[in-house]
Amino acid sequence: MTLRESDASPFPRLTLLAMAPAKPLTWNEIRSRARAFVAEWRGETRERAEAQTFWNDWFHVFGINRRRVAVFEQAAERLSTKRRGSIDAFWPSMLVVEHKSAGESLEKAEGQALDYLGAMPDDQLPRMVISSDFGHFRVLDLEAREETHFSLEEFPDRLEMFGFIAGYERRLFRDEHAVNVEAAQLMGKLFDELKASGYQDHALTMLLVRILFLLFADDTGIWERDLFVDYIRLRTQEDGRDVGLHLNFLFQVLNTREPDRQRTLDEDLARFPYINGGLFAEVIAIPAFDASMRKRLLECCHFDWSGISPAVFGSIFQSVMDGDERRQIGGHYTTDANIQKVIGPLFLDDLKAELQAANSGPKLQAFRDKLAGLHFLDPACGCGNFLVISYRELRALELAAISRQRERNPGQQVIEATALSTVTVDQFYGMEIDEWPARIAETAMYLVDHQANRRLSAEFGLYYARFPIATEAHIHVCNALRSDWNEIIAAHDCSYILGNPPFVGKQHRTDPQQDDMDYVFGGARGTGNLDYVAAWYRKAIDYMAGSEIRAAFVSTNSIVQGEQVPALWPLLLDAGYEIDFAHRTFAWTSEARGRAAVHVVIIGFSRGGLKRPKLLFDHPQMAAATTVIRAQSISPYLVDGPVFVVSRRSTPLAQVPSASFGSMPNDGGSLILTPEERDQLLIAEPSAGPYVAELLGAEELINGSHRYCLWLGEAEPAELRQMPEVMRRVECVRAYRMASRRVATRQLAELAYRFGEIRQPRGAYLCLPRHSSENRRYIPMVFVGPEIVAHDSTLTVEGADLYLFGVLSSEMFMTWVRAVAGRLESRYRLSVEMVYNTFPWPEPSPPQRKRVSDAAAAVQVARSSHPASSLADQYDSRSMPVDLLLAHRVLDRAVATLYGRNLDTELAKQAALFKRWAQLTGLLV
Numbered sequence: 001m002t003l004r005e006s007d008a009s010p011f012p013r014l015t016l017l018a019m020a021p022a023k024p025l026t027w028n029e030i031r032s033r034a035r036a037f038v039a040e041w042r043g044e045t046r047e048r049a050e051a052q053t054f055w056n057d058w059f060h061v062f063g064i065n066r067r068r069v070a071v072f073e074q075a076a077e078r079l080s081t082k083r084r085g086s087i088d089a090f091w092p093s094m095l096v097v098e099h100k101s102a103g104e105s106l107e108k109a110e111g112q113a114l115d116y117l118g119a120m121p122d123d124q125l126p127r128m129v130i131s132s133d134f135g136h137f138r139v140l141d142l143e144a145r146e147e148t149h150f151s152l153e154e155f156p157d158r159l160e161m162f163g164f165i166a167g168y169e170r171r172l173f174r175d176e177h178a179v180n181v182e183a184a185q186l187m188g189k190l191f192d193e194l195k196a197s198g199y200q201d202h203a204l205t206m207l208l209v210r211i212l213f214l215l216f217a218d219d220t221g222i223w224e225r226d227l228f229v230d231y232i233r234l235r236t237q238e239d240g241r242d243v244g245l246h247l248n249f250l251f252q253v254l255n256t257r258e259p260d261r262q263r264t265l266d267e268d269l270a271r272f273p274y275i276n277g278g279l280f281a282e283v284i285a286i287p288a289f290d291a292s293m294r295k296r297l298l299e300c301c302h303f304d305w306s307g308i309s310p311a312v313f314g315s316i317f318q319s320v321m322d323g324d325e326r327r328q329i330g331g332h333y334t335t336d337a338n339i340q341k342v343i344g345p346l347f348l349d350d351l352k353a354e355l356q357a358a359n360s361g362p363k364l365q366a367f368r369d370k371l372a373g374l375h376f377l378d379p380a381c382g383c384g385n386f387l388v389i390s391y392r393e394l395r396a397l398e399l400a401a402i403s404r405q406r407e408r409n410p411g412q413q414v415i416e417a418t419a420l421s422t423v424t425v426d427q428f429y430g431m432e433i434d435e436w437p438a439r440i441a442e443t444a445m446y447l448v449d450h451q452a453n454r455r456l457s458a459e460f461g462l463y464y465a466r467f468p469i470a471t472e473a474h475i476h477v478c479n480a481l482r483s484d485w486n487e488i489i490a491a492h493d494c495s496y497i498l499g500n501p502p503f504v505g506k507q508h509r510t511d512p513q514q515d516d517m518d519y520v521f522g523g524a525r526g527t528g529n530l531d532y533v534a535a536w537y538r539k540a541i542d543y544m545a546g547s548e549i550r551a552a553f554v555s556t557n558s559i560v561q562g563e564q565v566p567a568l569w570p571l572l573l574d575a576g577y578e579i580d581f582a583h584r585t586f587a588w589t590s591e592a593r594g595r596a597a598v599h600v601v602i603i604g605f606s607r608g609g610l611k612r613p614k615l616l617f618d619h620p621q622m623a624a625a626t627t628v629i630r631a632q633s634i635s636p637y638l639v640d641g642p643v644f645v646v647s648r649r650s651t652p653l654a655q656v657p658s659a660s661f662g663s664m665p666n667d668g669g670s671l672i673l674t675p676e677e678r679d680q681l682l683i684a685e686p687s688a689g690p691y692v693a694e695l696l697g698a699e700e701l702i703n704g705s706h707r708y709c710l711w712l713g714e715a716e717p718a719e720l721r722q723m724p725e726v727m728r729r730v731e732c733v734r735a736y737r738m739a740s741r742r743v744a745t746r747q748l749a750e751l752a753y754r755f756g757e758i759r760q761p762r763g764a765y766l767c768l769p770r771h772s773s774e775n776r777r778y779i780p781m782v783f784v785g786p787e788i789v790a791h792d793s794t795l796t797v798e799g800a801d802l803y804l805f806g807v808l809s810s811e812m813f814m815t816w817v818r819a820v821a822g823r824l825e826s827r828y829r830l831s832v833e834m835v836y837n838t839f840p841w842p843e844p845s846p847p848q849r850k851r852v853s854d855a856a857a858a859v860q861v862a863r864s865s866h867p868a869s870s871l872a873d874q875y876d877s878r879s880m881p882v883d884l885l886l887a888h889r890v891l892d893r894a895v896a897t898l899y900g901r902n903l904d905t906e907l908a909k910q911a912a913l914f915k916r917w918a919q920l921t922g923l924l925v
Contacts, residue, residue, distance in 0.1 A: 025063040025166060027159070027224055033061040034156035035457045041152060044134045051099045054134060055089050061159075062166040070095065079118030087116055092124040094165070098131045106131040106138040106149075114140075127164065153458060157306060160225040186303075187212065190296040194287060202435060203284040209439040210251060211297070213279060216447050219306040221454065223273055229301040231268055232294070240294035244287040255280040278472065279443065338554070338588070339389045345581040345615050346552045346604050347374075347496055348393055355397055361408055368401050372422040377489055378499035379480040379536060381430030384441025386499050387473065388448045391428055395452035398423045403459060421456060425449050426471040429489045431480040438477045445473035481516040481535050485543045492547065497540055500554035503588075503598050504532035526567035529822075531556045534568050541575050544607065550580065552604035557585045560601055560638050562822040563834065566645045569636035573643065578608040579634040583626075584907065586619035601638060616640055618907045637819050639910045642918045646820050648833040653920045654841035657799040659832045661770070662697070662790030665709065666748060666756025668736030670729040673708040685723045691715055697791030698769035702780055704870035711789055712753040720753060759796070761786055766800035768808070769793065771827045777880070778809055778888060779817070779828070780871035795830055803849050806856030809888070810895035813839065815909040840916035842898035852898070855891035862887040 025033075037057055044050055052072055059066040066089075074090035077083070089097035096117065098109040109131040117125060129140040139148045139161065150158050191208055194200075199207075218228045231250070236243045253261065254275045261270065289297075340348075351371070358364045371394055378386045402420060425445045432438040476488055485491070504513060506529055513532055520535040521527040527534070533555045540551050558564050583602035606612070614631040616638065631640035652658065665671050672695065673681065682689055693711040700707055710726060720727060734752035737745050748756050768781040770793050783805070790796045797804065807813055816839050822829040830836070844852065862884040866874055874884055896903045899912040 027221075030062060030159055030166060031156055031221060031457075034159055035460070037061050038152055038155055038458060039460065041134060050134070051088070054132075055097060055099070059165075062162065064165060070097075076116040077119040078112075078115045080115050085116070087113065091126065094126055094128070096126045096129045098129070100131070100133045102133045102135060104133060106133060106136060110138055110140060128162075156458065157221070157454075186296065186300045190293065190300065193293050193296060197288065197290075197293075199285070199287045203287070205436045205439055206282060206284050207247070207287055208436075209443050210280060211247075211300070212440075213275075213443050213447070214250075215300060215303075216305045216450075218301070219304055220447075220450060222450060224271060227268075227271060229298065232297060232301070235268065236294065238291060238294070240289035240291045243289035243294050243297070248284075248286050251280045251284075279446070336385075336389060339386055341583050341602055341617070342386070342498055342552050342554060342604075343390050343393065345617075346498060346550060348390075351394075351397055355401060358401070358404070361405060364401050364405050364408075368398060368422065371398050371401075372424075372427070374495045375427050375429065375489060375493055377429045377431075377485070377494050377497050379431045379485060379488075379497065379539065380499045380501040381432050381438070381441050381475065382500075383437040384430060384444045384473075384475070387428045387430055387441065388444045390498070391423075391425060391445065392448050392452060394423050394427075395421070395449075395455075399452070399456055399459060402456075406460075420460065421453070424471040425473040428473050429494075430473070430475040431478055431483065431485075431488060432475065433477070433479050435477050438475050442473055442475040445475075479516070481520050481539060485539065491543050491545075491549065494543075494547070494549050497544070497549060497551035498553070499536075500600075501533040501536040503556050503600075505556065505558065506531065526563070530564050530567055531558050534559055534564070537568065538571060541572055541577055544577075545575070546607075548607065550604065550606040552581075552602060554588075554600050554602050557599050557601045558823065560603075560636055561818065562820055562829075565636050565820070566647050569645050572605065573636070573645070576608045577605050578643075579614070579636070579638075580604045580606055580612050581615040581617070582634055582638045583617040584619060584638045603638075614640075616907075618905065620905050620907075635914065637910065637914065639907065639914050641911055641914050644914075644918065646834075646838050646917065649837035650833060652837045652841070653839065653917070654843075656804060656841060657797050659795050659797045659836040660759045660761075661757075661832065662767075662792045662794040662796055663755045663759050664757040664792035666737065666745065667733045670732035670736065671710045671712075671755065673710070675706055675708070678708040681725055685725050687719070688723050688726050691726070693787065693789045695791055696767055696784060696788050696794065698771060698793040700791075701767060701769055701782060701794060702772075702870065702872045704872075709755075709789055710753075711755075713755075713758065715753070757792065759792075760789055761796050761798035763798055765790070765796045765798040766805055766808075768795045768797075768830060770795055770830050771824050772830070774826050774828060775877055776875045777811070777877055778814060778875060779830070780875050781805065781808060782871070795832060795836065797836075802853040802856040802860075803844075806852040806859070806891055807841070807895055809856060809859060809891060811888075811892040812895045812899060812903075812909060812913065815906060816840070816913055818906075819910055819913070838917070840913050840920055842895075842916065844898050848894075848898055852891070852894045855887070855894045858887045859884065859891055 037060075040057065041054060044054070055070075055072075056066050059070070070089050070091035072089050074087040075084060076087050076090075078085050087096055088099045089095070096113045098113045100106065100109050110129055113129045113131065117129070125142070127141070127143045129142065131138040135152050137148075137150055137152070137155065137158075139150075139158075141147070141161065148158070148161065187208065190211075191204065194204055194207070214228045217223055218226055228250075232243065232246070236246050250269065250272065253265070253269045253272050257274045354370075355367055358367045374394070376387060376390055378384075381387055398421060428445065430438070430441055432441065474488065476483075509517070509532060517527065517530070517532065517535055520538050521530075533553065536553060537559075540553075543549075544551065559568055581602075581604040585599050585601055588598045588600045602617075614634050616629050616631045616634055618627045618629075620627070629640060633641070633643050635641055635643050636645055673692065678692055682692065688710070691710055691712050691714075692708055695707045695709040697707065699705060710729065712720065712726070712730075720730070730753045734749045737749035737752065737756075740746055745756070764783060764785050766781055767784050767790055768779060772779045783800070784790075817828050817830065817835060820838060821835050822831065862881065863871075863874060865883060866881055869881075873879060874881060896909070899909075899916060903909050903912055
C-alpha cells in the first residue's frame with residue numbers, strides 16, 4: 001500500500017534531532033510521551049489514512065525526528081520473487097517497519113519484511129523488524145534473536161527494548177514469565193539460606209522486604225528496567241562475598257535525595273532514584289552472601305514482577321514459614337476471590353452503584369471526595385491482602401470517575417498529574433502482631449499504589465508515579481487484642497473494619513493466646529470455648545460503639561455453630577448490633593504453600609437501626625454457583641429468620657421420651673472387663689456370672705466390638721465376700737476414688753462396688769453415641785434391651801419407638817446437629833440439654849407418623865442385610881450400602897415433609913427448623 005508523507009498530527013512535538021539525541025531523553029520523559037502516544041492512537045484502524053502519522057509520532061516518543069533517520073516507501077527487492085517493492089519505513093542498520101490495517105496478519109507482514117532483508121547489503125541490515133496494525137506490535141530483535149508480541153496499551157511497558165533508538169545501550173532482556181507462586185517459593189528459599197547462615201530476626205525481615213521491592217521496581221518503571229538485576233549480575237562477585245556490601249550501599253542511595261548525594265557516586269548507583277517512605281531508612285546488619293545465595297537472588301530476578309498480584313505477597317509470607325508458625329499466628333493467606341466476598345457487600349457494591357448513579361459533574365466530584373474521605377482498618381492484617389485489594393478497588397473506582405468527568409468535559413486539560421488522584425495509601429490502617437508480614441503489607445501498599453498509577457498513566461497519556469513516597473500506609477506491629485484501636489485510628493474517623501483474624505480453635509491456642517482471650521472477655525462464662533477469632537468481634541463492638549462503622553470478618557464457622565453461639569452472639573445482639581450480610585460455610589482456598597484446610601463463614605455487622613438490606617450468601621456443596629437472598633433478618637446461625645440464640649433446656653420441646661446420659665463407671669477401669677477378662681473371671685468365680693453385664697459404649701455401638709462390666713448394684717454383701725477376685729477389683733475402685741482431689745469422688749469410695757453415676761434404663765431404649773464423626777451423613781443408633789448397660793459415652797432414650805428413631809436418623813435431625821451441637825475436635829458432640837431437648841419436633845398427622853415409622857423400619861431391614869459390617873462400615877460415606885442409602889433417602893423425604901416443602905438445601909432445612917423452634921418456644925406466633 002502507498003503511504004503519504006505528512007506532518008499533520010495533533011500529537012505535541014519537541015524540537016527534533018538529526019539522529020539519536022546527543023543527550024537522550026530521560027526514561028520518565030520517554031514514558032510520559034509513550035502514554036500520550038497510546039492515548040492519541042487508541043482505536044485507530046485505517047492504514048492508508050493514518051499510518052505515516054502514526055510512525056512519525058512513534059519516533060517522537062524517543063526524541064527522534066523520523067524525517068532525519070528513516071524513509072517511507074523505501075524501494076527494495078524481494079529475495080523470493082526478485083521483484084521490486086517498497087518497505088513501509090526503513091532506517092538503515094536500525095529498523096524496518098511493515099504496517100498493516102487492523103485485522104491483517106502481522107506474521108505475514110513480518111515475513112514480507114524479512115524477504116526484503118534477504119537482498120539487502122550487510123551494512124544496511126537492521127537490528128529490529130517491527131510490524132504493526134495500530135493496535136498491536138510484533139517485534140523481531142535480530143540481534144538478540146527474540147520475538148515479542150504486545151498491544152498498543154502495553155507499549156509504555158515495553159520501551160526498554162527500543163532503548164538503542166533513544167541512544168541508550170541495548171541490553172538483552174530475559175524472557176518474561178508470569179509472576180506465580182514459584183517466585184514466592186524462590187524468595188522462601190533465599191530466606192531459608194540466609195536464616196540458616198545466622199542472619200535472622202529483624203534484619204532478615206527488612207532485607208527480604210527490600211529485595212521484594214527492588215524486584216518489582218526493576219520490572220515496573222520505577223526506574224530503568226533491570227537496573228537492579230544488572231547491578232547485581234555485573235558488579236558483584238560470583239562467589240557472593242560482596243553482595244551484602246553492594247546491597248547496603250544501594251539501600252543507602254535509595255534513601256538519599258539526589259541533590260544530597262556525593263558527586264563522586266558510582267554512575268550505576270546514581271541511576272537509582274530516591275524512594276523515601278521509610279523503606280530504606282533503617283541501617284541493618286550487612287548480610288554475608290555466598291555463591292548459592294547470590295544464585296537464589298538472581299533466580300528471583302528471572303521472573304517478570306510487573307504483573308504482580310497482591311496474592312503473591314501472601315504466598316511469600318507463607319513460603320518462609322513452617323506449618324507450626326502458621327498455626328501459631330494463624331497466617332492463613334487469603335485469595336483475591338475470597339476477599340471480594342468480604343469487600344463486595346461491605347462497601348464496594350454500594351460504591352459501584354453510587355458511581356453508576358452519578359450523572360453530573362458535581363455528583364462525580366462529590367463521589368471522588370467521598371472516596372478520598374474513607375478510612376479502612378484491618379486489625380489482623382497479616383501480609384495486607386485485604387488492605388491492598390481494597391485500595392486497588394478504590395483506585396479503580398476513582399479512575400472510572402475521573403474518566404467520566406473527562407468524557408463530560410472533553411476540552412478540559414489536566415494541568416498537574418498529581419491533582420488527578422486524591423485516594424492515597426494513608427487512608428488504610430493495619431495491625432499485625434508479627435513484624436515480617438507487617439513489613440510485607442507495608443511494601444505491598446506501595447507497590448499496588450504504583451500499579452494504580454500506571455493504569456492512570458495509561459488512561460491519560462502521561463507518566464504519573466508517587467516516588468519519592470509522600471504518603472504512607474499505617475501498618476502497626478502490635479497485638480490487636482491488647483491494643484487500643486483508637487490509638488491506631490480514632491473510631492469517629494474510621495469507615496470500615498475488615499479482615500480475617502487467625503484461625504485458631506480452642507484446642508490449638510497457645511498460653512499467650514489464652515491470656516488474650518481472658519483479657520478481652522474477662523473470663524465471662526462460656527467464652528473459654530470460643531475460637532480465637534471471637535476476641536476480634538468483642539474488640540470491634542467496643543470500638544464501634546455509637547458509630548456507623550461497618551465491619552466484616554472471615555471466621556471459622558464454629559462461631560455460628562453449637563455452644564459457641566450462646567457464648568458469643570448475645571454480646572453483639574444485646575449491644576445493639578445486627579448482621580448485615582453473611583456468607584454461609586464454604587471451603588477456604590489459598591494460593592500459598594501448605595494451604596489451610598478449613599471451612600469458614602464471612603459475617604458483616606454494624607449497629608442496628610440503620611436499615612441496610614440483609615444479604616445472605618449460600619454455597620451449596622453440589623451447586624455450581626453461590627446463591628444470594630435478600631433476608632428479612634439474619635440470625636447468628638446465618639439463617640433468614642428470627643434473630644435468636646438457642647439455649648440449653650432441661651426438658652424436650654415436645655411430648656417425646658426424655659433422653660439421658662449412660663452410666664459413668666468412675667472406676668479407674670477396675671469394673672470394666674474385656675472379653676478375655678470376663679472369661680477368666682467366670683472360670684475362677686462362676687458365681688459372678690449374674691453380675692457380669694454387657695457394656696455398650698460409643699466404641700462398641702459404632703464399631704461392633706464388645707466389653708463387659710461388673711454390675712453389682714443388686715448384689716448382697718455376703719455374696720460379694722464369696723467372690724475374692726470381684727472384691728479385689730472393688731478395692732481397686734475404692735483406692736482410685738480415695739486418691740481423687742474431688743470431694744464428690746472421694747465420697748463415692750463408700751460405694752466402690754457401684755458405678756459412680758447410674759442412669760440405666762429399666763426398659764428397652766434407643767442408644768446413640770455422644771460423639772460421632774462429622775463425615776457421617778447420619779448418626780448410627782440402635783435399640784437395645786435393659787440388660788445391656790449403657791456407658792456414659794452414649795445417650796439413651798427409654799421408650800423410644802420407630803417414629804422417634806426415624807426422626808433422629810434423618811437428615812433434618814443432622815441439620816439441627818450441625819447447627820447447634822458442640823464439637824470435640826471436629827466430631828459432633830451430642831448433648832441432652834443442647835441438642836435433644838432443643839430439637840424442634842414436628843407435629844405429624846397419624847398417616848405422616850406411620851409413613852416415618854415404616855421408612856425407619858426399612859432402614860432397620862437394610863442394616864440387617866449386612867450382618868458382617870459394623871455400623872461404622874455401613875455409615876461410612878465412602879462405602880454406604882446402596883440399599884441402606886436408598887432407605888435413608890426415603891426416610892429423609894418422609895421427615896422433611898413434616899416441616900414444609902422444597903427443603904432441598906441445608907439453608908432451607910435450617911430455616912424450617914428454626915422457624916419451628918421459634919413457634920415451639922413462643923418467639924413466633
